Amino acid sequence: MFEQVSIIGCGLIGSSIFRALKKNGSVKKVITFDNDKSVSEIIKKENLSDKIVSTPEEAVRNADLVLISTPQSSFEPVLDSVKKYLKSGSILTDTNSVKKGLDVIIKKMNLKNISWIPSHPVAGTEQSGPRAGFSDLFRDRWTILTPDSKTKHSDVKKISVFWESMGSKVKIMSVGEHDKILSLSSHLPHVIAYNIVKTAMSNDEKTKKNLIKYSAGGLRDFTRIVVSNPTMWKDIFINNSDLIIDGINKFSKNLEEFKKAIAEKDSKKLLEIFENSKEFREAIVEAGQDTDKPNFGRK
């Protein structure tokens, strides 16, 4: 596959990638860089990287694949600092949840003989940092690639094999399609999760304490993802704002209809909503995207 892969940004995603590569042995050399020294210390201590370097420039020299897995707001400055050192003929990728805007940055950089192939592994947990990563994070999860039509097929093939080596399934789609789907499958649910917690917290102290105490009645399910990496999510909301706002508007319109059914005590309408929802959940479990164990198999 690749002789040398360089990973810039070693949080949950970056560190899961080098853990997976170390495990499957498909890459000869993995070089890592993170601008937070304490992150590099952890990687060193746990012996997770073949070489830890102290500048992004050092990281990319001789790399056949450069993977930038920082929050999206760091993508441009990182790329700007390494662009002169990228190896001719190498592949450049990322792991961002929003693809809009990245192509514009790439164009501005005027890269010569570099294959830019955006990647988005749709996998993660609510935890952050190099200790949160694990080698099986991508197993049976999708990775979406959004190369433009001019990209060399053999390079798309190479990066596909790279993700597949970590157990991921690969899907190719356009930037527009990717950002639309993710706005509804991931970004909107995060907005809603933050918002229901915000609503719970906008009560007096006594009520707030009670909501925490009795959260097993449903609320707790919505609170898991609110501890996800704040910088990453701030970037996502800003970079995909138009589509997320479309999603919020659709959600609000549906909520008004739902409220009406509750206010009018419309049993028929309520049961109809429940019945349709059930099918959707069952399809998610069927597709292997969630466990069918009660309470997510919580212990």
Next chain:
Amino acid sequence: MFEQVSIIGCGLIGSSIFRALKKNGSVKKVITFDNDKSVSEIIKKENLSDKIVSTPEEAVRNADLVLISTPQSSFEPVLDSVKKYLKSGSILTDTNSVKKGLDVIIKKMNLKNISWIPSHPVAGTEQSGPRAGFSDLFRDRWTILTPDSKTKHSDVKKISVFWESMGSKVKIMSVGEHDKILSLSSHLPHVIAYNIVKTAMSNDEKTKKNLIKYSAGGLRDFTRIVVSNPTMWKDIFINNSDLIIDGINKFSKNLEEFKKAIAEKDSKKLLEIFENSKEFREAIVEAGQDTDKPNFGRK
């Protein structure tokens, strides 16, 4: 404790109660009734009840505790059919998620020398029916009792010990306080879960398929509770409609503010929302109401 406990309605909650009682041996005799014959067949086959009866009247004769764990819309007809057969001095309880309205029904029944002590075990899974029940469902979970001030203290003590024998922690509060807390900790989250699934489903077939496929990005967390018992949830939304609508209105107001922060790409405001949310989640885990394992410990 009690010599004879009679359970009417043997779904997830009812069947978890008799499984727990059978395990802890604290009750001499457990009698069960369900109006669905296939439910009684399952109970018989798995030998879960000391006596399965074929009418609710038969169930309550000689019972020291009668527990009605049917959806709320069946509470009145069930009680109407058994009221003449309740043993003098016995305790009557339920397991409903909304307490408003039950006291009115009780008053109408004009019961003589019966201690009515409403119970709500804040525990459950998204599954329904007698096969979904398990003896540890109530372990370390709260049960809220909402007796009125005239209720005999010794009876409140008895029913508290009953729930504690199954591992539950007991809290006493007013009907109003109970319904307000649950409207936010349980009922509103269910509305939101149904609504986000409704929003996902109001797309074309291709998009819907993609949302299922990539639901691991966040959406899947919201789909678990939408398969919960439809009749039960229809009853909850109808019986607690005023407080749930208050909750929806607060949620919508917060969502408009949130949308504004996204539209204005207000990093500071977004990071502030995330920071506050994080504290709330941490408090839930701290209170033992959820696991701290990544992805709820999903396998």
